Amino acid sequence: MATFTVTTNTKTNSAPTVIGDNRILVDHGATHIFTIANFTTETYPAYSDPEGDAISKFKILTATYDSGSIELNGVAVSIGDEIDHTSISSGLLTYEDDGTNTAFHESTIEYTLSDLGSNSFSSSSGNIGFKISAQANSAPSQVGDGSETIGFGETLIFTRAMFTTSTTPSYSDPEGDVADKLKVTVLPSSGIIKLNGVNISANQEINFTDIDSGLLSFVGDLASLSGSTDSFEFEIADIGSGIFVS
Numbered sequence: 001m002a003t004f005t006v007t008t009n010t011k012t013n014s015a016p017t018v019i020g021d022n023r024i025l026v027d028h029g030a031t032h033i034f035t036i037a038n039f040t041t042e043t044y045p046a047y048s049d050p051e052g053d054a055i056s057k058f059k060i061l062t063a064t065y066d067s068g069s070i071e072l073n074g075v076a077v078s079i080g081d082e083i084d085h086t087s088i089s090s091g092l093l094t095y096e097d098d099g100t101n102t103a104f105h106e107s108t109i110e111y112t113l114s115d116l117g118s119n120s121f122s123s124s125s126g127n128i129g130f131k132i133s134a135q136a137n138s139a140p141s142q143v144g145d146g147s148e149t150i151g152f153g154e155t156l157i158f159t160r161a162m163f164t165t166s167t168t169p170s171y172s173d174p175e176g177d178v179a180d181k182l183k184v185t186v187l188p189s190s191g192i193i194k195l196n197g198v199n200i201s202a203n204q205e206i207n208f209t210d211i212d213s214g215l216l217s218f219v220g221d222l223a224s225l226s227g228s229t230d231s232f233e234f235e236i237a238d239i240g241s242g243i244f245v246s
Helices: 085-089 208-212
Strands: 022-026 031-033 055-064 069-072 082-084 093-096 105-115 126-132 155-157 179-186 192-195 205-207 216-219 233-238
Touching: 022 031, 055 085, 082 085, 179 208, 205 208
Parallel strands: 022 126
Antiparallel strands: 031 093, 055 082, 055 105, 069 093, 105 126, 155 216, 179 205, 179 233, 192 216
């Protein structure tokens, strides 16, 4: 009797078939910590493997860094390096923006993945773009106290310098932005501050261009013949951030 034998081979586990694209927002000078989801469920299209296997390794194929780099535990990752999924799950894989580019910019990588079943890298690839925000403009870092002396019955015409370079300490801004607006938060107790001849109110915002034009003045208390000392509190906003600081 003749025998016919059929042998069925073990199914070959296939590499991932779909590697998707992602866009990740990163603050200027900040660090993004990668997650498995960044490469799988958050991509478009989503990661797919014929057997449903999870990812095993990550590999960069090409990279264009406008600033910063991808690092593994603080060491720059090179093209072709294979990063195990356990390192990603442990938060060791990061994108570090070095802060050298202060404008909005983008870095990109092309990457591929292997799965746990086949441990083979996919022939497909995806792209991740890192959109890095522009550096935020900071508020003034220093606004100082000022003082002036006037004769009885005289009117003091304020100048820019009285609120900036002549104060103690002098006005200072991280980006070097000039003072843009003045806000008197607490009015003098007896004297009067006028803008173009009209009494100002508390928290009124005054443009430094008006101060440059000599429109801001102080009229002392004429009722006190023996002289008086008066004061008011103020804040300054710079032209870059527009944030008031006292």
